[in-house]
Amino acid sequence: MTDPVIVTSGLGRSFGETxxxxxxxxxxxxxxxxxxxxxxxxxxxxxxxxxxxxxxxxTGSARVLGLDPMADGPRLRTxxxxxxxxxxxxxxxxxxxxxTIYADLYGVPRNEVKARVDELLTGFDLFDRADDKVGGYSKxxxxxxxxxxxxxxxxxxxxxxxxxxxLDPVAARQVHDMILQSTRExxxxxxxxxxxxxxxxxxxxxxGVMEHGKLVALGSPRELGRQLVTNLTVELEVDPAAVxxxxxxxxxxxxxxxxxxxxxxxxVRGASHAEIPDLVIALVGAGIRIYGVTPQEPTLExxxxxxxxxxxxxxxxxxxIQ
Amino acid sequence: MNWRAIQxxxxxxxxxxxxxxxxxxxxxxxxxxxxxxxxxxxxxxPAATSSAGTTDLAELLxxxxxxxxxxxxGLTPDQAGVVFFLVYMxxxxxxxxxxxxxxxxxxxxxxxxxERKTLxxxxxxxxxxxxxxxxxxMAALIxxxxxxxxxxxxxxxxxxxxxxxxxxxxxxxxxxxxVIAIWVAPAAAGLGLTSMMLVxxxxxxxxxxxxxxSLVLPIVLPDRPxxxxxxxxxxxxxxxxxxxxxxxxxxxxxxxxxTAVN
Numbered sequence: 001m002t003d004p005v006i007v008t009s010g011l012g013r014s015f016g017e018t019x020x021x022x023x024x025x026x027x028x029x030x031x032x033x034x035x036x037x038x039x040x041x042x043x044x045x046x047x048x049x050x051x052x053x054x055x056x057x058x059t060g061s062a063r064v065l066g067l068d069p070m071a072d073g074p075r076l077r078t079x080x081x082x083x084x085x086x087x088x089x090x091x092x093x094x095x096x097x098x099x100t101i102y103a104d105l106y107g108v109p110r111n112e113v114k115a116r117v118d119e120l121l122t123g124f125d126l127f128d129r130a131d132d133k134v135g136g137y138s139k140x141x142x143x144x145x146x147x148x149x150x151x152x153x154x155x156x157x158x159x160x161x162x163x164x165x166x167l168d169p170v171a172a173r174q175v176h177d178m179i180l181q182s183t184r185e186x187x188x189x190x191x192x193x194x195x196x197x198x199x200x201x202x203x204x205x206x207x208g209v210m211e212h213g214k215l216v217a218l219g220s221p222r223e224l225g226r227q228l229v230t231n232l233t234v235e236l237e238v239d240p241a242a243v244x245x246x247x248x249x250x251x252x253x254x255x256x257x258x259x260x261x262x263x264x265x266x267x268v269r270g271a272s273h274a275e276i277p278d279l280v281i282a283l284v285g286a287g288i289r290i291y292g293v294t295p296q297e298p299t300l301e302x303x304x305x306x307x308x309x310x311x312x313x314x315x316x317x318x319x320x321i322q
Numbered sequence: 323m324n325w326r327a328i329q330x331x332x333x334x335x336x337x338x339x340x341x342x343x344x345x346x347x348x349x350x351x352x353x354x355x356x357x358x359x360x361x362x363x364x365x366x367x368p369a370a371t372s373s374a375g376t377t378d379l380a381e382l383l384x385x386x387x388x389x390x391x392x393x394x395x396g397l398t399p400d401q402a403g404v405v406f407f408l409v410y411m412x413x414x415x416x417x418x419x420x421x422x423x424x425x426x427x428x429x430x431x432x433x434x435x436x437e438r439k440t441l442x443x444x445x446x447x448x449x450x451x452x453x454x455x456x457x458x459x460m461a462a463l464i465x466x467x468x469x470x471x472x473x474x475x476x477x478x479x480x481x482x483x484x485x486x487x488x489x490x491x492x493x494x495x496x497x498x499x500x501v502i503a504i505w506v507a508p509a510a511a512g513l514g515l516t517s518m519m520l521v522x523x524x525x526x527x528x529x530x531x532x533x534x535x536s537l538v539l540p541i542v543l544p545d546r547p548x549x550x551x552x553x554x555x556x557x558x559x560x561x562x563x564x565x566x567x568x569x570x571x572x573x574x575x576x577x578x579x580x581t582a583v584n
Contacts, residue, residue, distance in 0.1 A: 054445045074448040088443035090334070092341035104330040105447040149443070 003066075005030045005157060005189050006051060010060030012213075013046050020046040022213045023060065028206075033183055033190040035200035037304065038210030044193040045085060047210075048159045051191070052080055065156060078107060081150030085161040087142040091135035095126055095145050098134060099152060106153035120148040124178070140171030147178060157189040158182065164199060172199070179203055197300040207300065209307060216307055225298030228306040230272040234279060237292035240264035249286035253279060264291075271295075323456065327449045331457025335431045336465065344528065345430050349423050349465075353473045356415055361481040364404055367488065386410075400488050408481045408493055413502055419473055420511035424466035425535045428518035431458045433531040436522075459515060466511035474503040 006028035013021045021043040028034045036044050049055035051064050053073025062069055067076045089098050099117040108116055121127040124144040134142060143163065150158060160179065164172035180203065182188045194200050200207055201221055209217040209224075217224055238246045243259045246266055253275070259266045268279060276295055283290055298306075339345050384391075390410060394402040435441045444454060478494035485493055518535040525531035 052446055074450050077446060077448045080446075082443075082446040084442045084446065086439050086442075088440050090338050090440055091438065092338050093334075097337065101330055101334045102443075102447065105327050105444070105449055107324075107326070107448060146443075 002030050004028055005066075006034075006062070006064050006191065008051075008060065008062040011047070011050060011057050011062050012059035013043075013050055013055065014058045019213050021050070021057075024215055026208060026215065026218075028189065028191060030189050031183065031187050032205040033179070033192060033203050035204030035207035036191060036193045036210065037195065037197070037200055037207050037300070038193075039195055042210040043213040044210055045161055046213075048082065048161055048191070048193060052077055052082060052159065078153060079155055080157045080159060081153065081155035082159045083146055083150045083161060083163055085165070087146035089134045089142055089146060089149075092133060094131050095121065095134055095137070095141075096130040098145060099149060102149050103152045108153055116152060120151060124148045138171075140167055140174070143167060143171065143175060144178075147175065151182070154186075155188070157191065159191045159193075161193045162195070163192070164194075164196060176203060197304055201300045209304065211307070217303070221300050221303065222297065224300070224303045226273045229298035229302045230306075231270045232273060232276075232298065233296040234268045234271050234276055235292070235294040235296070236266045236268065236279065236283065236290060237294075238264050238266060238283065238288050238290055242288045245286060246283055246288050249282050249288060250279065253282060255279075324449065324453055327447075327453050328457045328460065331444075331449070331454060332461040332464070335427075335458060335461035338434075339427050339430045339461070342430055342434070342528075344532070345426050348426055349469065352422055353419055353469060353476070356412075356419060357473045357477040358480050360412065360415075361408060361477060362484050364408060364481070364484040364488070367400060367403055367407075404485045404488050405493065408485060409496060409498060412477075413498065416470070416474070416477070416499070416502060417506060417510040420466040420470040420507040421514040422536075423469050423514070424462045424511040425514035425518050426532055427465060428458070428462040428515045428522070429525075429528050429531040429535055431461055432519060432522035433525045434528040437527050462515045462518075463508070463511050466514065467508050470507040470511070471503055474499060474507075 004027040006026060008024045008026045011021060011024040011026075012019070024043075024047060036047065038044050046055065050057050051062055051069055053069030053076055056070060064076055065079050069076055090101075093101070096117060099120060100113060103113045103117060104110075118127070121130045124147065126141060126145055126148070129137065129141065134145065137145065147160075147163065150160075158179075163179065164175050167175065176199065179190060179192070183190055190203075192200065192203060204221065206218070206220050207224065208215050217228065219227070236246070240262060241264075243264055243266065247259055250266070250268065253268070253271075255268050255270045255275075258269075271279065273295065276293065280290060280293060386406070390406075394405060397405060435444075449457075478496075478499075482492045482494055514535070518531060521531050521535045525534060
């Protein structure tokens with residue numbers, strides 16, 4: 001494994017009495033899409049500011065791409081691209097002006113500015129409207145332009161703060177595709193702040209969950225699901241004729257079961273990941289042949305609610321598979 | 323210092339600011355009124371003095387300091403009125419222009435940036451705080467100085483044309499005004515900028531900032547034009563006779579700084 005590109009140690013920031021981020025311990029690997037989850041005010045944006053050296057931590061330290069953000073902020077920011085929570089575009093200027101100005105600020109070589117701006121405008125499907133004022137753009141276009149701006153200087157690492165907030169599903173899908181493209185084709189490391197759990201599930205290799213400024217969970221969505229979600233639904237496929245016997249065999253597990261008599265599918269709700277082998281052993285012990293075992297992998301949404309003491313079986317009580 | 327970044331920031335701010343009618347209108351209108359309309363009023367001075375008589379003008383001139391009054395010795399009442407009005411009375415009003423231009427641009431640049439939520443993206447660039455501040459300061463100062471100097475040239479032309487019939491010679495360029503334009507106007511622009519930077523800490527919108535920042539105008543403007551004269555004489559060097567350059571028709575009596583100070 002390579003050295004992590006983001007390492008924080010006890011990183012914290014307070015505003016007066018309010019603790020925005022508390023003792024953050026984090027390591028993000030090069031090339032991964034790291035999701036930073038949490039509700040509004042959980043400390044995600046404050047963390048991005050500290051990691052880019054525009055906000056001084058009150059405790060702890062951080063290293064990003066081998067640099068200390070506070071000591072080497074300007075140098076670090078030539079290597080990172082940040083998509084802010086709001087697009088932060090000058091709406092009185094054209095799309096082309098916005099990109100050209102930021103290309104100059106990021107120090108893109110003068111003789112490359114025009115070509116790079118045109119390339120990004122084309123890549124983000126904005127070329128035809130490049131000379132219109134940004135104030136007349138749709139929300140999706142503004143977000144695409146802001147994303148194009150983060151790529152102007154070809155950064156090694158992207159910090160994306162709520163990149164699809166307020167976008168319609170089509171525009172959100174476009175942004176997702178662009179993020180995946182930038183990591184797969186260009187090898188960017190992505191630090192993705194979001195409270196959209198579906199988005200995080202789709203894009204992230206690992207996630208950290210922030211709660212009131214504290215990191216309360218860290219791992220891949222699958223790892224977190226297995227650790228935190230104890231009420232899985234497991235589908236067992238048996239011979240339809242053996243369903244009554246299978247239900248009888250599973251009675252001892254104490255779990256809620258339901259069965260589709262025609263299909264031979266038995267759904268067992270409330271099992272933990274560790275209990276799945278026991279279910280199989282119970283059926284095999286009763287002489288029932290098993291054709292399939294499919295645990296429903298918990299989603300990040302399940303993980304998120306599990307952190308708040310709500311398990312899927314209780315949350316989705318009405319959703320019993322028939 | 324990264325001068326490319328500073329130039330870019332300045333260019334960006336000016337481009338953005340010039341899209342705001344609330345900024346462009348005062349920048350254009352005030353100089354037009356001060357540098358064209360008001361000096362052109364001198365054309366009507368003879369008619370005004372003949373209808374009102376010379377008593378009013380004499381009473382007015384009696385109120386000014388002896389130092390300034392000495393500058394008007396030997397002139398006809400109309401000429402004295404023109405010199406008093408165009409050279410001395412308008413001098414402090416001229417300074418409204420750099421003050422106001424820097425003030426209004428800084429309001430849009432500092433507070434407007436925050437209001438439009440465009441500041442954060444700038445902070446995430448490699449630009450340092452110092453470069454960001456320098457770019458914004460230059461974006462407010464340079465146009466204020468350029469507008470003032472262009473205004474001075476315009477004012478000189480209009481004032482000389484308007485006063486030609488009464489004076490029979492050019493009043494401008496004028497040493498007093500040269501000092502004001504070269505030294506005092508940039509300082510006034512700096513004052514307008516500084517006041518707006520202080521206001522911007524608390525102001526939430528461009529309008530708030532502009533209105534609060536404008537309060538600096540009555541504070542800095544002098545109540546009497548001869549106070550400026552004495553101040554400028556000290557600035558320009560002891561004993562300098564600012565009102566009487568080679569092209570001015572004032573009397574040859576030397577100014578008396580000590581008596582001009584009130």
